[in-house]
Amino acid sequence: MQLSLTNLSKSYDRRPVLDDISIDLPDVHALVVIGPSGGGKTTLLRTIAGLERPDSGQMLIDGELLQFDEASLLKHRRSIGTVFQAFNLFPHLTALENITLPLEQAHGYGHFQAIEAAQVILKRFKLSEHADKKPAQLSGGQQQRVAIARAIAIKPRFLLFDEPTSALDPEMTSEVLDIIGELRDEGRDLLLVTHHMGFARTVADHCLFVAEGKIVESGPVELLFTEPLSSELKQFLGRVMRY
Amino acid sequence: MGRLMPVMWRQPDDGSDAPLISRIAAFAVVFLLVSALFWFAFSQLQYGWNWHAVWQYRQKFLQGWLVTVLISAAALILSLLISIFFALARRSRLLPLRYLAMLYVEVVRGTPLLVQILVFFYVVADAFGVSNRYAVGILTLALFAGAYLSEIIRAGIESVGESQLESAQAIGLTTFQTYRFVIIPQVVRRILPPLAGQFASLIKDSSLLSIIAVSEFTLNAQEINSFTFSTLESYLPLAVGYLLLTLPISLFSRYLEQKYRYAT
Numbered sequence: 001m002q003l004s005l006t007n008l009s010k011s012y013d014r015r016p017v018l019d020d021i022s023i024d025l026p027d028v029h030a031l032v033v034i035g036p037s038g039g040g041k042t043t044l045l046r047t048i049a050g051l052e053r054p055d056s057g058q059m060l061i062d063g064e065l066l067q068f069d070e071a072s073l074l075k076h077r078r079s080i081g082t083v084f085q086a087f088n089l090f091p092h093l094t095a096l097e098n099i100t101l102p103l104e105q106a107h108g109y110g111h112f113q114a115i116e117a118a119q120v121i122l123k124r125f126k127l128s129e130h131a132d133k134k135p136a137q138l139s140g141g142q143q144q145r146v147a148i149a150r151a152i153a154i155k156p157r158f159l160l161f162d163e164p165t166s167a168l169d170p171e172m173t174s175e176v177l178d179i180i181g182e183l184r185d186e187g188r189d190l191l192l193v194t195h196h197m198g199f200a201r202t203v204a205d206h207c208l209f210v211a212e213g214k215i216v217e218s219g220p221v222e223l224l225f226t227e228p229l230s231s232e233l234k235q236f237l238g239r240v241m242r243y
Numbered sequence: 244m245g246r247l248m249p250v251m252w253r254q255p256d257d258g259s260d261a262p263l264i265s266r267i268a269a270f271a272v273v274f275l276l277v278s279a280l281f282w283f284a285f286s287q288l289q290y291g292w293n294w295h296a297v298w299q300y301r302q303k304f305l306q307g308w309l310v311t312v313l314i315s316a317a318a319l320i321l322s323l324l325i326s327i328f329f330a331l332a333r334r335s336r337l338l339p340l341r342y343l344a345m346l347y348v349e350v351v352r353g354t355p356l357l358v359q360i361l362v363f364f365y366v367v368a369d370a371f372g373v374s375n376r377y378a379v380g381i382l383t384l385a386l387f388a389g390a391y392l393s394e395i396i397r398a399g400i401e402s403v404g405e406s407q408l409e410s411a412q413a414i415g416l417t418t419f420q421t422y423r424f425v426i427i428p429q430v431v432r433r434i435l436p437p438l439a440g441q442f443a444s445l446i447k448d449s450s451l452l453s454i455i456a457v458s459e460f461t462l463n464a465q466e467i468n469s470f471t472f473s474t475l476e477s478y479l480p481l482a483v484g485y486l487l488l489t490l491p492i493s494l495f496s497r498y499l500e501q502k503y504r505y506a507t
Contacts (some may be wrong), residue, residue, distance in 0.1 A: 084406065091407075
């Protein structure tokens, strides 16, 4: 995918969270965003997901300029799959219904068509036996896998992950990361905010280091990790790699 | 204690799983104790019972009871509409609407229903030329219950977390679809039990409409009392009549609570 941001700014209560961000990535397939908490990486991802309106600036995805009116944003959101940290699923619906809801209501599937599509995806993710369970009856890892299944079912242009494993214990983390790795190997474009540096390194082809509302460094993931230029990134890597 | 009464000794959380024999025994003990207490109290009474005089007015009891059922049902439906409006108004972006909702809730919950009924009937309704006491009674009762219901509904809406709304937005639902498929189904499940409880209160509260001469259950009992001078014989059936309505609702409310209990 092609992604280009021009002079993107956003502030909450006059505190800038995105500070005049510009970047041009003509051909990226797995973009990883790293950086300290509160540095603006989640806001950046949410803006690309169409969940935040920037105060100023432009966003170009695959040559298309995104308008920030509600109708365009809705259309944009329907074209991508987003997975959050936790609580993605609706607690009153079963795993299957969680997947069929957007298919039926936002993508024009008929009822049985949606069920069939959802069953195919659940089977692929080895979740068929859990189709009729409510989220509360699933483990945290299973819940995130259902959330990923829901994001994929709509055949999105690309996938966005906002720290999808930060609420999970290590064992469940790997079952979720495995799936993201698989999706990457299938050639799906994805954008991932993560704290797992090792995983970032294996999955990404491009990496952004975001801190204090700015993109401090941008480049191939190996280069950033082995030869950080800025003192911020050196410090950040020093901290997260220590243990 | 546990050794003395092994059959009836249970931890608070597994009372419903106790064996049937334990539950029957425990209930029988309580029922007998309470009955004995009242049996003693009534036996001490120097009172000439005269059920015969009251029996002649059984039709009047029944009519009053039916009027109470109808008034309560009408007030319930109206109060639901009112409370939904004010629950949404409380969350409105329009500030005056929000303050109106707050004022309504605080004033209604902070004043006695008795005063509200009198003011509405003798002042407000009179000023607007409405003289139908049934209409005014139902409206006052609905406004009263609506204040409590709107707080229940508001709490229900707010209990649907921010992350749910965000997920709904992210999967491309419109605002209307978010209410239709995400918020309302969860709110309804959560508020049904307290809603049923509120309906039981509403039925009892309707007895106050007797002061503006709405011919409901309580007023009819009062009238029977003044015809027959048989006070207890008039008011004891009144208590039973209300219990016949409120007890099933209360049990139903508890059943709903069990049914919709799922962790979120």
